[in-house]
Amino acid sequence: GGQIVETGADVTKFKVGDKVTCPPLIPCFKCKYCEIGEYSLCEDYDYYGSRRDGAFAQYIAVKEGNLLKVDDKVSYEDAATTDPCANALHSMMIGEFKPGDSVCVYGAGPIGLFAVQYAKIKGASKIIAVDVWEEKLEMAKKNGADVVIDYSGAPICQKAAINSAAKLGKVVFLGISHQGLELSEKEVDKILRRELSIKGSWNSFGKPFPGSDWTGAVDLYENHGMTAKDIISHRLSLD
Numbered sequence: 001g002g003q004i005v006e007t008g009a010d011v012t013k014f015k016v017g018d019k020v021t022c023p024p025l026i027p028c029f030k031c032k033y034c035e036i037g038e039y040s041l042c043e044d045y046d047y048y049g050s051r052r053d054g055a056f057a058q059y060i061a062v063k064e065g066n067l068l069k070v071d072d073k074v075s076y077e078d079a080a081t082t083d084p085c086a087n088a089l090h091s092m093m094i095g096e097f098k099p100g101d102s103v104c105v106y107g108a109g110p111i112g113l114f115a116v117q118y119a120k121i122k123g124a125s126k127i128i129a130v131d132v133w134e135e136k137l138e139m140a141k142k143n144g145a146d147v148v149i150d151y152s153g154a155p156i157c158q159k160a161a162i163n164s165a166a167k168l169g170k171v172v173f174l175g176i177s178h179q180g181l182e183l184s185e186k187e188v189d190k191i192l193r194r195e196l197s198i199k200g201s202w203n204s205f206g207k208p209f210p211g212s213d214w215t216g217a218v219d220l221y222e223n224h225g226m227t228a229k230d231i232i233s234h235r236l237s238l239d
Helices: 076-080 082-094 110-121 133-143 156-163 187-193 210-225
Strands: 020-022 102-106 126-131 148-149 170-173 197-200
Touching: 020 076, 076 082, 082 126, 082 210, 102 110, 102 156, 110 126, 110 210, 156 170, 156 187
Parallel strands: 102 126, 126 148, 170 197
Antiparallel strands: none
């Protein structure tokens, strides 16, 4: 999150002094995936913070289309975490979450903790957070997890996600894998017999750009008590 200190001649939707957050993807708006509004799948994208310089600087020049206005009552820290929050919303949308569902979050990092908060705000019947770091589990408790289990390992968690899903359950893989995943015949059998859906979740951008995951995240900060204050562990100067 940041404050606009100067605007270009063609900027019409924002003014100096506005508090904003910056969806970092710069889609090509031309490929077949952009044409259907699946901007996260763009085949020729640019990106603030990876493919071009990002916000670890005092100033950054941003395209007008890559800004969202944030209410003054939202802290800059919360505004700065809109990206992981939007990723959490996207994964919940991919998982077709609806109020009353029980939710199990494997990995209580920032995105997982935002998913826990989102599930709580939207009325999940039960929320379980699973992680191997006691510190993260304490954060998960602050963020509203009913049941907390000490668990470990990425492929183990992917398998556990399959094994812990109910019949007709939705399993979403969002965490980036650094190891292969091999499923036993029993695990594959569970996918078949429980008619599980296993889907990938990648980033958070839709139409109209940047999409409902981003505008929804901003709305949660502004109106529903979503916050990063119990998620942020360290505060470091730009120096």
